[in-house]
Amino acid sequence: MTGSHNIHDAADSSPAPSTTDRTDSGPGSEAVIDDFVAVIPAGGVGSRLWPLSQPHRPKFLLDLLGTGTTLIQDTVTRLAPLAAQTIVVTGQRHADAVAAQVPQVPAANLVAEPTPRDSMAAIALAAAIIQLRHGDRIMGSFAADHVIGEPHEFRAAVRTAVVAARTGKVVTIGINPTEASSAFGYIAQGDELPDASGAFAVREFTEKPDPQTAATMLASGGYVWNAGMFVVSTAVLLEHLERLQPGIYAGVTEIAAAWDSDDRQATLERVWPTLTKIAIDHAIAEPVAAAGGVAVVPGAFDWHDVGDFDSLVGLLTPDADGVTRIGRTAVVGTFGSQGVVAVGGTKVLAVVGLDDVVIVESDEALLVLSRAAAQQVKDAATAGL
């Protein structure tokens, strides 16, 4: 472990928490880890959730479960008990909406990308800014648009991952697979690490498999889903980056140097478009895993990426009349129809003679969907209707 646990920075003027014991001392703790920075990449439209999600209104800005809070709000809230600071990396287009939704994230911690350049550039820029502002910190990167059922269990896994990250590992949190899904990558889990209880070696990362391969992996055991959660010291991440993606390393270092100055925007606009578009999985996780540098902490919590309406509906409970409603208060009547899902909309809705249909109404568009075809919504979203 390197760097100070005391936090003094312009971005967060609140005093560092005065914890007397090691704040990441146990998975049952709920104390802030004073050198832990949560990084939340908030990108991705979520096009299979069209027309709820749209380029101007991406999934992470939506109250998808009808709880009264959006996915990015839930993500920030979920990490708040752990993180001394939170940095959100999002598109310039969405910066104002993000700032409005999570006002507890200070403006200096809101990193606005001019254009999307995939997850490696986003996470690397956050790491470089943290490193320059504070020296080495443990950072944990978590997507802004996932749904997690048990936040306490989630934080316990992160706490374990932080302990493992202090040993110099790139640490991912693996999700216990509940089905032979071909929608996620898989992580082959190895032996438990001797110096971080609850973390395991990673043998390899597997790209999204075909259904048969997924079934084989599920049956053989020892595989967890890759949910894109990475916990790593900023120094370790930047070292890997410098070696594996020197162009990105140089670029984000230059941008970070200008970040807290008047040159931020000019530098960002000049350098950002030159950064290689690559996912952190390919840029770092896979090559470092091959060299034995990645660990995995199995998460004992419900996790959902809520990729499409089918998976969204699976998270919700129908009302007494059998209709599942999301953000809908207007009347729904069903006649010879079961498993109807009504999302949004202000007019009376009647569904007649159709089972397992999802009707989604946004201000702009109306989607009528067979739940079984939920993946195909992407075609509608990208058709430029």
Added chain:
Amino acid sequence: MTGSHNIHDAADSSPAPSTTDRTDSGPGSEAVIDDFVAVIPAGGVGSRLWPLSQPHRPKFLLDLLGTGTTLIQDTVTRLAPLAAQTIVVTGQRHADAVAAQVPQVPAANLVAEPTPRDSMAAIALAAAIIQLRHGDRIMGSFAADHVIGEPHEFRAAVRTAVVAARTGKVVTIGINPTEASSAFGYIAQGDELPDASGAFAVREFTEKPDPQTAATMLASGGYVWNAGMFVVSTAVLLEHLERLQPGIYAGVTEIAAAWDSDDRQATLERVWPTLTKIAIDHAIAEPVAAAGGVAVVPGAFDWHDVGDFDSLVGLLTPDADGVTRIGRTAVVGTFGSQGVVAVGGTKVLAVVGLDDVVIVESDEALLVLSRAAAQQVKDAATAGL
């Protein structure tokens, strides 16, 4: 044949057409029949076409085929080449809308019922008003919300029916059945009448049969659909009515006597609610047929009552993209979906993974329907959503 062919009435001040030959002399003629009055009962919501049709916006007021004209406009236009006058009987609630849609019908010929009391009262009142204003005329009653493919063939059948009606018969126009439908009543056709070429004796009226009975009748031949079209002299109709439904006869006679006076509204409001609710089929057609007094003219034209969205769609041609559009200009995209029907609506619509669905959007409501369940729309319409 009784009464004068010359028309002198307050309601229509245009001079009677000065035809030199018998205007109903042949089925190929398109001359006005100068003693023929078209009566158009405009009632019935058309609840299986909800939410297009609503109690305040019944089917006959709709441009259901997207032709730019409504069903009642089409009905009046279809009869105009035949009829010296046209009387529309509708609900008070719809009188203004009817007047606006068919301005060619003079105000004095717009009969507004305080409440619906079924077809016998409506047609009898029209007959009594005609008889009192003009003496005996041949009247033809035709619903305001049917679709007829070949208006020239339709008028040829009416012309034949008028000839038969001059012999004192109650004449109906039968529709050649194209399927074993259980949605219509059937008429058993007898021998051709000797004194009216093209008209046949009616053996009996059959109520809407079950599908098996319908199939048997279709196979045996000699049956036509009862489309509720009646052509009869007003004197003959009122004589039957006096004998078979003396209460209705007395009531409509009293109302008709007050019709073209200041007492119209008071008399209507006092007497109308006392009239027996009965269809003309039961009140007159069936008993008179049993006594040999009904004739039928088989119609050689396409006829549709457009009872539900399935039958409506059957009348329309899909666009090049396979989507059938009715009153819809906004974009429709289909993905893994065939036989999509889009009715109304102003938002982009995408249909994903569903075949043969009908999506109807009105100002008030949204209907998502399996075409096969079109009859069940009535349940939605009457559910008070």
